[in-house]
Amino acid sequence: MAKIKKKGQSGQAKNYITRTQAVKKLQISLPDFRKLCIWKGIYPREPRSRKKVSKSATASTTFYYTKDIQYLQHEPLLQKFREQKVLEKKISRALGRGDVSDAARLERNAGRPDQTGKPRYTLHHVIRERYPTFIDAIRDLDDCLSMLFLFANLPSTTSVPAKMIARCERLCHEFQHYLITSHSLRKSFLSIKGIYYQANIQGEDVLWLVPYKFNQRVVGDIDFRIMGTFVEFYMTLLGFVNYRLYSSIGLKYPPKFDQTKDDKGAELAALTLEGVNLATNEETTKAITNGEGHGPDPKVQAEVDKLVKKLRTESAADKADEEMADGEEEEEEKATDAIDKFEPAAPGGDVLPQPTYSGNNPSKLFANCTLFLSRETPRQSLEFILRAFGCKRIGWDPILGEGSFTTDESDPSITHQIVDRPIVQAATTEQGDGEDNQTAQKLGPNQRYPGRIYVQPQWVWDCINDEELKSPELYAPGASLPPHLSPFVKPTQGQYDPTVPLEEQETEGEALDAAIEDAKDEVESDEENSEADNDMDVADDNDNDEEEDSDAEEDEEVEDEEDEDEDEEEVLQRQRELEAEISGKAVKSKQVDPKLKAKLEKKKALERKKKEEAEDLERAKGMLSKKKRKLFEQMQYTNKKKSTEDMKLRSKRRKLEKEKAAGKA
Amino acid sequence: MPVLKAPSGNIDAPSQYKQPSRKGKKAWRKNVDVTDITKGLDQLNTQKIIGGVIAEKDSADLFVLDVKGDASITKKFPKIKKGLKSDEILAARSAVPAVPMRKRPAHDKTTDGVLPVKRQRKEYVSGKELSRLKRVADGQHDSTVDIVDAAFDPWADEPQPEPEKAVELAFLPEKEKPKKPKTLEQQSISLSANGKPIPAVYVPKGGASxxxxxxxxxxxxxxxxxxxxxxxxxxxxxxxxxxxxxxxxxxxxxxxxxxxxxxxxxxxEDDSAWEGFESAGEELNVKAKRPRRKTQAERNRIKRRKEEERRQKHEAAMKAKNAQAERIKQIALEVAEKERQLALEKAEFSDAEEIGDDEKLRRKQFGRYRLPEKDLELVLPDELQDSLRLLKPEGNLLKDRYRSMLVRGKMEARRKIPYKRLAKTKITEKWTYKDFQLPA
Known part of the structure; x- marks a missing residue:
């Protein structure tokens, strides 16, 4: 006979433990338990049958694995929690006695670990335990970065102390510096929620979301104690990740932090990276963040500026001419820089990867640009992105904080300016007469510095996502921008993609259909043209269309005309028949264009081929098991649904393009 | 050196203690007779008040050797009129100086010119600090974790140095390290309806641009x-x-x-008949049916009718049954078709998504509270701007992050409890009107 099992001694009843039981077992308070679970990565579990686990369990009871909790008992943090509890007890006892100074002393001593010799605890060992390898840590970086960037942008409150925010901010800036120096930022996307960034760190894609500045409402229904626990953990994690990343590219961690610069809003520029020479263990300071190191001597620059100003006042017209020439040169350069595109040799061949504009090196995308950010643009994100894509010289309005390459908008070295203000309609404000320096330097609402390109911020994002400098005309201030597409959505095979020309994405059958239709139209119009030659009264088909487009009033008339048209055709046909009868020849069938014929045949062949393929599939399907067959059917169903939608979109576009072409011709 | 000495102590002949026994109530402290001691103490106090303990005084202070009498004294000192006893009592002053009321003696006005160091009030704790201390004692302290700059690489592959065991301790069994359970490696339970893991950050779709x-x-x-x-x-x-x-x-x-x-x-109405009111029509309605036997013909007719009814009923039932059977077949077909369709759609749904949906959640969630709803993140068509400057960001990232944690099953949902639950106060009436008194 099998051994009799007692109820509640094995199986689910043993494997799971309720939260209350766990808290009692560990002898800590519930908030401490929550903290510990978050740090150690112990999550609530769902037993298959609650009734079997515990008779008294209600729907809201939370369960954990007993083994997890058992393992927690060895946690060194537990001791720290207990020590904290002891301290709390001491303080409350002192307060109860009315001995406030004693309570204060106890609390003070606990906060000064260097003097009491009792160190506060860190989460270092937990990091190693939860992420056995560095790659594991990077895989979990999405959440970590989103959280820390969010907290770096929060206003400080009692629940979110300013110290924590400053720490988050610094860690984030350090991380951004790594991305800038290693050029590992890949994509970015402006969404309605915030700005998404994607970076590739050691082969792993990391995606995170950064909120827009000054936008965070702190709502009441969020438990900041729990969020704070997560943030504490993630701060430790990002610190280590930064350390590893910095040392992997030969930089010293932590980078030098300049408090005064940070107070003035320098953000990224408040940190100075230092290289560490491994051989001699000597530290070599490199000014990586700013272009100043690469630029000319500031004194010389100042003199040059003065000279330029002088020149400008002397001969403004000359200078304008020069700059115009410069601009032309630039354009010429661009024209020569264009690279041939690879096209498939045979129709229906594989889509070849196209070479990118800047010679496969997105890290040097903006290397030759000097940008200036107007004061209405989001500086933080723009600065980060531009630097990550090789821009060394970024200037901005002094209102946006310190650390810029130049704050002078009239700097002649600026090649691009990013503006996001509307074109003021009420223009023609009078120029300042040059006496007042400040007004002389400022420009009127619609005035521009010649020789530089003005673009809207979206240009930067679209450039980096497509890894090429997009043509700035589309993004000129005041122009209606092209849609900002998500760079993360990869177009699948055969899916409609608005950015790709129609020829590249349409299927063979569709192309043929379209061609046949075109040919038919042509034939018809030819016929009608010949008819028009015969009979001057009949309006041309094309004319008809144009009239329809241009004049809505004449619609009725046009319809009448069309009716007449058809009548004419019938009459003509009859006439032909009569003629044939008289002459004794067979009725001339409609002239068929040889091209059209060939295409029709091709289409037929294609259809035949398709049919054959379908049959083959059908046969193959017969071989499959029932389950697999069903799955296959499902797949086909969805594919068909999607492809019809895509076809519709493409046909729509074809129509539009044709109309456009007709309009042009 | 005092010549004379006042008799002190007990002058009686030595005797036994007044306390005859140490047993019983009489041995209790409160029952011990201490009157002579108290009397002596009182005496001492009065002596002090008057001007000092006599026994301790020098005899020169107490006594004067009068060599020759003074005749003028009687003149100098007229006969003292005896005043009132009460005046005497009131006028009496103690020789012991009074306790000074001033903090500092009034006469100590001169200084050495150096200002005294102001005493630091180390003990003082401000009200704000006190309230903070109270909170700390209540367990609401701010973070105790030390976030320091990382100074080492936790993932560096340093060789683990095996601690060399002393030879003489070789017999000791090695201390076993706690083994990490396999359950710890399991991913958290995603709360999405399809049970697939939910990513920390969703890849944004084009519509969110x-x-x-x-x-x-x-x-x-x-x-x-x-x-x-x-x-x-x-x-x-x-x-x-x-x-x-x-x-x-x-x-x-x-x-x-x-x-x-x-x-x-x-x-x-029933009563109306009783009371004598009766309408005219009422008696016409009453049709007294006379009981009589049914004839055979009648019986046969009834029988036939019943038979016919039964047959008709049966036929109708059969017809309905047949129709139902037909319908069942049809329904089965329809259901099969519908199921196939559903399965297809469902498969499409699940096939397309490798990742979980954080809007369609499973029914069973963790904890007592429901998850917060997801914010609607959509810019309405009339608010849609193509300038970044004019963009009004939608949604709340803080909430979004919090919800993401919950949905990924990292913890159970919690709700902020702004106030502690207080004991309910119950208001009752005082029943003073019952506290009457009987007239005397």
Whole structure:
């Protein structure tokens, strides 16, 4: 006979433990338990049958694995929690006695670990335990970065102390510096929620979301104690990740932090990276963040500026001419820089990867640009992105904080300016007469510095996502921008993609259909043209269309005309028949264009081929098991649904393009 | 050196203690006779007050050797009139100086010119600090974790140095390290309806762009608006159901009332006959049916009719049954078709998504509270701007992050409890009117 099992001694009843039981077992308070679970990565579990686990369990009871909790008992943090509890007890006892100074002393001593010799605890060992390898840590970086960037942008409150925010901010800036120096930022996307960034760190894609500045409402229904626990953990994690990343590219961690610069809003520029020479263990300071190191001597620059100003006042017209020439040169350069595109040799061949504009090196995308950010643009994100894509010289309005390459908008070295203000309609404000320096330097609402390109911020994002400098005309201030597409959505095979020309994405059958239709139209119009030659009264088909487009009033008339048209055709046909009868020849069938014929045949062949393929599939399907067959059917169903939608979109576009072409011709 | 000495102590002959026994109540401290000691102490005090303990004084202070009498004294000192006893008592002053009321002696005005160091009030704790201390004692301290700059690489592959064991301790068994359970490696339970893991950050779709492509935006708008319409419909349906329920309740109540009223009324009518009022028509209605035997013909007729009825009933039932059987076949076909369709759609849904959906959640969640709803993140068509400057960001990232943690099953949902639950106060009337007194 099998051994009799007692109820509640094995199986689910043993494997799971309720939260209350766990808290009692560990002898800590519930908030401490929550903290510990978050740090150690112990999550609530769902037993298959609650009734079997515990008779008294209600729907809201939370369960954990007993083994997890058992393992927690060895946690060194537990001791720290207990020590904290002891301290709390001491303080409350002192307060109860009315001995406030004693309570204060106890609390003070606990906060000064260097003097009491009792160190506060860190989460270092937990990091190693939860992420056995560095790659594991990077895989979990999405959440970590989103959280820390969010907290770096929060206003400080009692629940979110300013110290924590400053720490988050610094860690984030350090991380951004790594991305800038290693050029590992890949994509970015402006969404309605915030700005998404994607970076590739050691082969792993990391995606995170950064909120827009000054936008965070702190709502009441969020438990900041729990969020704070997560943030504490993630701060430790990002610190280590930064350390590893910095040392992997030969930089010293932590980078030098300049408090005064940070107070003035320098953000990224408040940190100075230092290289560490491994051989001699000597530290070599490199000014990586700013272009100043690469630029000319500031004194010389100042003199040059003065000279330029002088020149400008002397001969403004000359200078304008020069700059115009410069601009032309630039354009010429661009024209020569264009690279041939690879096209498939045979129709229906594989889509070849196209070479990118800047010679496969997105890290040097903006290397030759000097940008200036107007004061209405989001500086933080723009600065980060531009630097990550090789821009060394970024200037901005002094209102946006310190650390810029130049704050002078009239700097002649600026090649691009990013503006996001509307074109003021009420223009023609009078120029300042040059006496007042400040007004002389400022420009009127619609005035521009010649020789530089003005673009809207979206240009930067679209450039980096497509890894090429997009043509700035589309993004000129005041122009209606092209849609900002998500760079993360990869177009699948055969899916409609608005950015790709129609020829590249349409299927063979569709192309043929379209061609046949075109040919038919042509034939018809030819016929009608010949008819028009015969009979001057009949309006041309094309004319008809144009009239329809241009004049809505004449619609009725046009319809009448069309009716007449058809009548004419019938009459003509009859006439032909009569003629044939008289002459004794067979009725001339409609002239068929040889091209059209060939295409029709091709289409037929294609259809035949398709049919054959379908049959083959059908046969193959017969071989499959029932389950697999069903799955296959499902797949086909969805594919068909999607492809019809895509076809519709493409046909729509074809129509539009044709109309456009007709309009042009 | 005092010549004379006042007799001190007990001058009686040595004797036994007055306390004859150490047993019983008499041995209790309070019962021990200490009158002579107290008397002595009183005496001492009075002596001090008067001017010092006599026994300790020098004899020169106490006594003067009068060599020759003074005749003038009698003149100098007129006969002292004896004053009142009360005046004497009131005028009496103690030789012991009074306790000074000043903090510092008044005469100590001169200084050495150096200002005394101001005493630091180390003990002082401000009210703010006190309230903080109280909070700390209550367990609400700010973070105790030390976040320091990372100074080492936790993932560096340093060789683990094996601690060399002393030879003489080799016999000791090695201390076993706690083994990490396999359950710790398991991923958290995703709360999405399809059970697939939910990513920390969703890859944004094109429709979420600040300047979206039209088709993508329209798709998203339609999707969201359909959802809103669905929710509104549900709400309205609930309202309607509630209304119908209330109406039905009201109707049934009214009916019950009406029935009651009718019952009352009928009683009246019954009474009317009793009371002698009778309407004219009433006697016509009464048709007394005379009991008589059914004839055979009648019986046969009834029998036939019953038979016919039974047959008809049976036929109708059979017909219905046949129709139902037909219908069943049809329904089965329909159901099969529908199921196939559903399965296809479902498969499409699940096939397309490797990742979980954080809007359609599973029924069973962790903890007592429901998860917060996801914010609607959509810019309405009339608010859609193509300038980044004019963009009004949608949604709340803080909430979004919090919800993401919950949805990924990292913890159970919690709700902020702004106040501690207080004990309910119960207000009662004082029954003073019961505290009457009987007239005497």
């Amino acid at each position: 600040y300047n979206p492509d039209f088709t993508e935006y329209r798709e998203r708008l339609i999707e969201e608006s359909e959802k809103a319409v669905e929710a509104e419909k549900k709400r309205l349906a609930e309202l309607e159901a509630e209304r119908i329920k209330l109406e039905a309740a009201a109707r049934s109540a009214a009916e019950a009332e009406a029935a009651e009223a009718r019952a009352d009324l009928s009683e009246w």
